[in-house]
Every structure is written in C-alpha cells, then in structure tokens.
Amino acid sequence: MLAALRTVIRRDLLLAMRNKSDAANTLLFFVIVSSLFPLGVGPEPALLRTIAPGVVWVAALLASMLALARLFAADYADGTLEQLALAPQPLAAFVAAKILAHWLVSGLPLVLIAPLLGLQFDLSGTALLTLMASLLIGTPVLSLLGAVGAALTLGLRASGVLVPLIVLPLTVPVLVFGAGAVEAASSGLGAQAHLSLLGAFLLISAALSPWAAAVGIRIALE
Amino acid sequence: MNWFKYSSPATFYPLAGKMAPWFFAAAALSAVPGLYISFFVAPTDFQQGESYRIIFIHVPAAWMSMFIYVVMAFWAGVGLAFNTRLSSMMASALAPTGALMTFIALWTGSLWGKPTWGAWWVWDARLTSELILLFLYFGFMALQAAIDDPRRADKAGAVLALLGVVNVPIIYFSVQWWNTLHQGASVSLTRSPTMAATMLAGMLIMALAFWMYSIAASLLRVRSIILERERAADWVREWREAAR
Amino acid sequence: MLEARELEATRGSATLFRGIGFALRPGALLRVTGANGSGKTSLLRVLCGLAAPSAGEVRWNGTDVRALREDYWKQLAYVGHANALKDELTAAENLEIACALAGLDAAPARVQAAIARFGLAGRERLPVKLLSQGQRRRAALARLALSEALPLWILDEPFSALDADAVERVQSAAGEHLARGGMIVLTTHQEARIEARSATDINLGDGRTEARPSH
Numbered sequence A: 001m002l003a004a005l006r007t008v009i010r011r012d013l014l015l016a017m018r019n020k021s022d023a024a025n026t027l028l029f030f031v032i033v034s035s036l037f038p039l040g041v042g043p044e045p046a047l048l049r050t051i052a053p054g055v056v057w058v059a060a061l062l063a064s065m066l067a068l069a070r071l072f073a074a075d076y077a078d079g080t081l082e083q084l085a086l087a088p089q090p091l092a093a094f095v096a097a098k099i100l101a102h103w104l105v106s107g108l109p110l111v112l113i114a115p116l117l118g119l120q121f122d123l124s125g126t127a128l129l130t131l132m133a134s135l136l137i138g139t140p141v142l143s144l145l146g147a148v149g150a151a152l153t154l155g156l157r158a159s160g161v162l163v164p165l166i167v168l169p170l171t172v173p174v175l176v177f178g179a180g181a182v183e184a185a186s187s188g189l190g191a192q193a194h195l196s197l198l199g200a201f202l203l204i205s206a207a208l209s210p211w212a213a214a215v216g217i218r219i220a221l222e
Numbered sequence B: 001m002n003w004f005k006y007s008s009p010a011t012f013y014p015l016a017g018k019m020a021p022w023f024f025a026a027a028a029l030s031a032v033p034g035l036y037i038s039f040f041v042a043p044t045d046f047q048q049g050e051s052y053r054i055i056f057i058h059v060p061a062a063w064m065s066m067f068i069y070v071v072m073a074f075w076a077g078v079g080l081a082f083n084t085r086l087s088s089m090m091a092s093a094l095a096p097t098g099a100l101m102t103f104i105a106l107w108t109g110s111l112w113g114k115p116t117w118g119a120w121w122v123w124d125a126r127l128t129s130e131l132i133l134l135f136l137y138f139g140f141m142a143l144q145a146a147i148d149d150p151r152r153a154d155k156a157g158a159v160l161a162l163l164g165v166v167n168v169p170i171i172y173f174s175v176q177w178w179n180t181l182h183q184g185a186s187v188s189l190t191r192s193p194t195m196a197a198t199m200l201a202g203m204l205i206m207a208l209a210f211w212m213y214s215i216a217a218s219l220l221r222v223r224s225i226i227l228e229r230e231r232a233a234d235w236v237r238e239w240r241e242a243a244r
Numbered sequence C: 001m002l003e004a005r006e007l008e009a010t011r012g013s014a015t016l017f018r019g020i021g022f023a024l025r026p027g028a029l030l031r032v033t034g035a036n037g038s039g040k041t042s043l044l045r046v047l048c049g050l051a052a053p054s055a056g057e058v059r060w061n062g063t064d065v066r067a068l069r070e071d072y073w074k075q076l077a078y079v080g081h082a083n084a085l086k087d088e089l090t091a092a093e094n095l096e097i098a099c100a101l102a103g104l105d106a107a108p109a110r111v112q113a114a115i116a117r118f119g120l121a122g123r124e125r126l127p128v129k130l131l132s133q134g135q136r137r138r139a140a141l142a143r144l145a146l147s148e149a150l151p152l153w154i155l156d157e158p159f160s161a162l163d164a165d166a167v168e169r170v171q172s173a174a175g176e177h178l179a180r181g182g183m184i185v186l187t188t189h190q191e192a193r194i195e196a197r198s199a200t201d202i203n204l205g206d207g208r209t210e211a212r213p214s215h
Helices: A002-018 A020-041 A045-078 A080-085 A091-106 A108-120 A125-152 A159-186 A192-221 B003-007 B009-041 B050-082 B085-117 B125-146 B150-181 B197-229 B234-243 C040-048 C091-102 C108-117 C133-145 C164-179
Strands: C002-011 C014-024 C028-033 C055-060 C076-079 C152-156 C183-187 C198-203 C209-212
Touching: A002 A020, A002 A091, A002 C091, A020 A045, A020 A091, A020 A108, A045 A080, A045 A091, A045 A108, A045 A125, A045 A159, A080 A091, A080 A192, A080 C091, A091 A108, A091 A125, A091 A192, A108 A125, A125 A159, A125 A192, A125 B150, A159 A192, A159 B125, A159 B150, A192 B150, B009 B050, B009 B085, B009 B197, B050 B085, B050 B125, B050 B150, B050 B197, B085 B125, B085 B150, B085 B197, B125 B150, C002 C040, C014 C028, C014 C040, C014 C055, C014 C198, C028 C040, C028 C164, C040 C076, C040 C152, C040 C183, C076 C133, C091 C108, C091 C133, C108 C133, C133 C152, C133 C164, C152 C164, C164 C183
Parallel strands: C028 C183, C028 C198, C076 C152, C152 C183
Antiparallel strands: C002 C014, C002 C055, C198 C209
C-alpha cells in the first residue's frame, strides 16, 4: 500500500517537473496579488505593516484556489482517476497522496517566498518567521479543504468559479488564525495559541478531507 | 400510521399539499399577536430606545437560519447514506428558505446597526458569522445548480452540507475570537436588554411564526421539486390528466 | 465467476437497458453489442462497480461487487474509453505506474516485453503526447500483457483506433487470457475473432443473450 502511495506522489511530482509553468504561475499570481495592495492603499509604512498579514494570507488563499483546478481535473479527463478508483487500495489514501504532492508543488513555494513579500510590507523578523510558520501549517489545510471542492465539481462547466465559491467560506478559520498569528507576533503577544489552533485544524482536516474528497470523486465518476 | 408510506415522492406530494396551508395559517396566526406584543406591548429599552424592537425579527430569523442549515445537512446526509430521493429533495427545498432567513437576519442587523453604531455594517461577531453562513447557503445552491444530473447534485450537495455542518461551529468560534481580539462593537444586538417577561413571550411567539412559515414554504418548494424531478413518472401524468 | 442479475440503468429519466443478466465462468468471453447510446459503456461501468445500477446487482463469486470493493478491484483489469495515459510521460513510465497502482509486477524486462508485444518497440522512450491515436491505444492495452494475474478483464471498445495488426495482437492476448482460465467482457462494433471455449453475445438493443460458436 505504501509503495502504491509513493508511486502516486512520485508520478504527480514528475508530472509537475515536466510541466513547470503550472506551479510557477500560481507563485507568480501570489506575488502579483500581494504587490498590488500597496499600489491600491498607498505606501504608508505603518498602514502596510497593519494590513500585511491579512493581505499575504488572502493572496495565499486565492493562489491555492487557483491551483486546485489542476488537482483532479487532468486525471479525470484522461481516465487515470477511474483507474485509481478501481485500484486495490482505498481511494481516500490515493487522494491523500495526491493532496500531499499538490501541496509540495503549489503550497510549499508560497511558504518559501512569503518572507520576500513580508519585506515589501516592512514586517519585522519575528513577524516574518511567524508568517512562514502560519503558512506552513495553514496552506496544507487549504489544499485539504480545497480537494473536497475540486472533487465535488469534477467535470462541471463552471468548476473554475465554483471551487472558490464553495471552499472559501470554509477557510475562514484558517484565515483568522493564520493572519492573527502574525499580528499577535508583531504586537509581542506571541503566536503560540494561534499556531496550535492551526495545527488542530490541520489534524482535523487531514483526517476528514481525503475521505470526503474520495466520496466526491466516486460521486463524480458514477 | 405507516411513515414509510410517505417517504415516496408520489405519496408525499399530495400530503405536502394538504399540510402547507395549515402551516401558513399557523404562521399568520402567531405572527399577528407576536408582532403586536413586540411593537406595542413590550417596554421601551432604557438604553437603546425603540430601535431594539428589531430583535423580535432579527433573533428568530438568526435562530432559523442556523437551525435550517443543520436540518438541511441532516436530510442531505440521510439521502446520501440511504439513497432516499425524498430526503435529498427536502434538503434542496430547505436551502432557499435558510438563505432567506440568513438574509433577513443580516438585513435587520444592519437596520439596527445604523441608529446604534452609526453605521449600516459593523463587523460584529454575530453578523459576520451570519454573513459566512449566507455564503455557505449560496455555495450549496450554486453547486446543486451547476450539476445537471439530479442524483449527482443531491449527493455532491450532501457532502458539501455535511462538511459545512462540521465547519459551522469552528467558523463561529473563530469569528468570535477574531472579534474579541479586534475590540469589536461593545453593544451587541442580542446581549443588549435584560429580558422582560413580555419581551421573551414576544420573541418566542415570533420564533413560532418563523418556524411555521419555514415549514410551509419548504413544503411548497419540495412539491415543485418533486414535480420537476418526477415529470416523466406515471403518477404525475395521471395527476395532470385528472387536473385537466 | 461474474454474475449479473436483472440489471437496469437509467440516464436522466430514460431507461438505457433493463433485465440484463448473465453468468460468466472462467475461460468465457462476453461480447456486449448495441447501437451508439444503448448503454454499453454504462453497463461496463456497472460491472466494474464504478456506477450503481438503478436495479439489480453484480456478483463476483457470489458477493455483491459494491460490497466487495477493493477485494473485487484487485482481481480486475479495466481498460476504459479513455486511455488513462499521462501525455507528459513515456509509454514505459505510464505502464510502470499503472502496474504499481494495480499491485502488479512491473519489472523493466516485463514492461519492455509488454511494449514489444503491442508493437511499440522503439517508441517506449517517447512522451505519449508524440504518439498517434492508435499508438496510444496500443500503449493503454499493453497493460493487459502485464495483467495475466488478474482473472477478470473488462475492456471498453478495445479495438477503436487500432489497425489490423494491432487488432490481431489484442485478440491473441485475449485468447491466451481465456485459455489460462481468465474471463473477458468487452464491447465492440467489430466482429472479434478471439479463441474462446465459450463465447456469448449480449445485445443491449433487445436485451437478448445468445451463445456463439467459438472460433
């Protein structure tokens, strides 16, 4: 079973390697969206420092919604998803493996580039570290929740708009505690509580989402 | 009485038609005294004056909006687990009424906010949660509307509604936390006046009216959904012949 | 043994087929025929357990396949309408991955032999997107050459886009599978010339089952 899961992860990473522009586009979108805010609200450093956590987090939310379209759609179109559904291992395990591969390609780069965006907003060193930590724990939750949305909208004409529409309201807690962690760190309160709660969300969604997404895929394949 | 008899759309359709007017009548009969108590009998609040009276509509609507989401998720879940068509239809029928209740709660909250806070919209914890609940209803309806095959729409909607129902308490508490951190509005719509007995009575009677209305409206809507889904079935054709 | 009883499937409010039943024993071939839109693919998806029939059931060795799930699927090779190939990967990579997921032995020599058997030798290092339609179908069907351990093959239009040479190769692979006691269900418009101890045709248009003399 582990060998089969490794195969799925390796395959998805290999496909991402042969198609690098997809992952790069998500990252570029993230950078451009957060760079637009100073142009919109003005270059006042104090204001930028205040809005930075929210802006970076909302941009990360939008970027991960954009990337979700690729999670199952290609496999659905070329028939490999059917083969996964008919494999001897539980579909939910494959879904979990696919989510992990997807996060490595589209979520992890956001975490790594976030400090650069934080500098644009004049965040302090502690705030930058907390921003990275909160994104590191929070973006997998976005991929997990988003996977359910991506599975439910498989093959629908409007899926591109529909996924954010149904997933974004569910991500409110992640946004609140993700951006809240950075704010707490900036004001010297410590972000421990926020990060622990994000960790709890990660555990809950890791337990429930692959299973719900697998149900969604079977519904779509029927 | 054999309840399973009414779990088939063909037998439930006429039953719903017979029940709906009674629930509408009950809604009207409880709304009249409810509104009278709310607007003429209940005492004026010393702090907020007359504007607090909107809670007699706001609070029952907010209660219903959350309660209907849970009931909707329950029926959708039953439909997913036991493959019973009528329960899924019931879930789809409840969604617009739930969204309406959420909208009423938001609208009345905003009407109350203007005289109290001086702004039409304040990011109060209760109002923010209601706003997200409205988005959840919209998401459910948009997903079902985007899927052509009704069976798939039922099942996909059920997964989303169940995911939402797990999430609603988490959203609620995170919004509450967010609100206290950011020192939100100090006067809250629901925590405001100490409840006088007449006020409580008015609110409960209004809640009853909202209940009755929601049941009646969903029954009528489920009738339309049954007709739409079952238009090819024999019983609908016979029924149309008879109605002609 | 694969059994179907009183299967019925609907699309929207229209009934595709009803009352379909058969029993497929080791070494037997079932050919599903019918006009376009008669529900051939739907029937195969029901037999795979991907879709639920609106009535009736499919049993594998006496148990409903919807209850067996993974225990059924580990004995099944399904080649669907779509080729289940990744455009960016080579035929060999595609085969290795498909086998790893199905729990089949994918030693490089075996993969190479499978590719050669389906006439793709020399093209195994090309990304699939550079292959023609027919060559892609060959690459998809090459999985069968590695699936001899799976008793049940379900093939949806295996001969589509194939030339006479490839059809011949698929038929011989299918014949060998039946000879070693495997079972095959396939849909096709063409006359399939497959060596079989017992061959049955089922027509979805009229729901009639008829035994066919084997070749």
